[in-house]
Amino acid sequence: MKKFTINSINRISFLLLFFVAGALSSCKEEDPTAPAEAKAAPVIEAVRSMNPAKADSTFTQSTLGSTIVIKGQNLENTRTITFNGYNASFNTAYASDNYVIVRIPELTPTVATAANVPNKLVVGNSKGEAVYDFTVLPPVPLIEAMSNEFVKAGQTLTLYGKYFYFVKDVTFPGGVKGTNVTASPDGLSLTVTVPSGVDPSKGDVVVTSESGRSVANARTRLYSVGMVGNFDDKNPFGWGINPATNITNTAPGITALDGKFALISMALPGGYGWSNDKVINLADYNGAQIFPTQPANMYNAEDPIANFEARMEVAVTNTASLNGLQLQVMTQEATDKELTANVNLKDFVRSTDGKWYTVAVPLANLANGSTKLAKYGDLLKGNKKGEKHYRAVIVNTNAADVPATIAIDNMRIVNTVAR
Template sequence: MKKFTINSINRISFLLLLFVAGALFSCEEEDPTAPAEAKAAPVIEAVRSMDPTKADSTFKQSTLGSIIVIKGRNLEDTRFITFNGYNASFNTAYASENYVIVRIPELTPTVATATNVSNKLVVSNSKGEAVYDFTVLPPAPIIEAMSNEAAKAGDVLTLYGKYFYFVKDVTFPGGVKATNVTASADGTTLTVTVPAGVTPAQGSVIVTSESGKSAANARTQLYSTLGLISNFDNKSFFGWGIPGENIVTSAPGINGLDGKFGTVQMAVPGNGGWANARVMHFADYGAGSQILPTTPAANYNANDPIANFEVRMEVAAANTNLNGIQVQVMIPAADGKEYDAKVDLKNFVRSTDGKWYTVAVPLANLANGSTKYSKYSDALASKQIRVAAFNTNAADVPVTLGFDNIRIINTTK
């Protein structure tokens, strides 16, 4: 029998220590979070919702931010998931042989942000990848403004906003569906023909797309006479300014919306120069009553912030260069000091062919120097309002403009 000496035992112990140390070093070099070697490439069979009530339904599209369940095979060792080439983070704890849960990243490219998207969902592991046809939808539509809130049945109305993609229908107040719906390629405008049977006071215009429905707001409501100060017909507190013959049913290149309207037809003085013929002043001098709206009280509370309100009107332009031309709203204070606000007409009136557009002037901008109104009561104290064409150019500019439906709207209602 072979005998082991102390020295030989020490040498064996040393070799064992080296082996153990080497093994430990190798373990430390490995990434403990790395997925195990996959047994086979992944396979995607379907995509379904995390909603238990929809667990049996599958789909091939979903919106940004949605959490989805990918169903298939060999998914437990998933290393990467991409939507339209954009990498999605996911928790490997939620990956099993047949399922993996993932949230579609908010920054995933869609038709709203990229001219070309692959519409592909890709799941990969160490053995390969699975590619699945899947459309990531942009957010639900957003309506920021309508071209003409006084549009009637048969008129073409343009909606301005974002995410007008994959539009299914447009619903008008009263539940009536629009016809001839056409969205721009960039999803920022949508044209529709106003259907018959619309009841403006009963709600908002709503756009429904594959991504969902647009939200109702103060800019999605058709004109319903709410807050009306003057329509130049059956309600008009016109006092002075434009000549009486400038309250007409038609003007060169402009046809009325519904009955009469006021016009500014002149060379508007440059540098904001004054001319009565560019101004429409509204006041009830005879009775001295309040012409600014006060009812319904929920919409016109005197203590509400002035920032809640804006003056709206429909404006048309014919054969007019609108560069530097503004709409000016003036509501003098009780002490007679002028408070005014202005907006550039070309930001609202998008053509000069006589078509009518809705213009909005925020009352939050009413100012006299650096002093501004704070509450609606500040405006009510005036009991008068002026609407005028204003020319910021140095030279006089000839204009033909129509104004109708002067009103104040509470934008928070």
């Protein structure tokens, strides 16, 4: 038997380690997932759209979620792509020496989430990085509320929502564009002067930005239909405030929208206290229908009550605070139960300087215990006598009385779905 010395064993161990290391090195080189060595640092020449119709166009900005084509050199072995410092995932199968395809991540920082974004696209490989000026745009504008749906030409309308950045224009129903468009730095509001020629029956208010056009929703239509009482030519007044003194066209610090309005001016009783002077009840005691039924496509008796809102314009002055003040809407259903729904005034009325604001109360929230309306036809039926009631009440949830002057106009029912 051949004997092995210590030296010979060491030589054999060394050879085994050498071959194992060589095998591992060979496996690493053959690993298809391992990033290959680049021949040179990447170069970005242009960014293009994946849309074939725009394939020849280059651009320096795009929206979150867009898929783009980066054109340049030495892109085949790209290891990283970032937008404003945020890493984007990409498939190396779609990378060649001159092109790489990537989708802009939804979480990429934009001016909507970070005030000082660098607006840079960076592509990196093993040899270095290429930096390209590129703006990632926030989502399209979103209108969540309009200050006053009964606004007129020459007046200022404030839109509330999100993503009012890089705004190009504001288009009103009828296709006319507003002027003096100014968006807040945080993109949460926008003011615009209403142009002449607005036709509320012809569509929605639309904000167009570099990101695209805002989408129509329940808060983008100006007043046109659904009036129950405007205290002028449509006024089925029932009871509450004194019509001789509190249906008026003037009040301290408040300018009428159009003709007369209802006025509540008093120390609102605290602790949910009651007073007829803070109530506006519209009703026709002869049983006439006060709720809208036309146009039929907007006021279909079979439509779910969730499609509808009670709306009115409200202006407030002469009060220290809106905290704890609510607007309650009430109606009576077929068994005479009073169904109520409340909203906080400060969620809609954003100042106490007499400026008018639209307040909306979902009719699906009307309830008395478990009793609710199911469809619009339930509202049209009225109570046991067939009387229809549409009541607005100012409720003070504070313990102490709260002095306030509150004007209410254009009490109406709006279908938020039918267009």
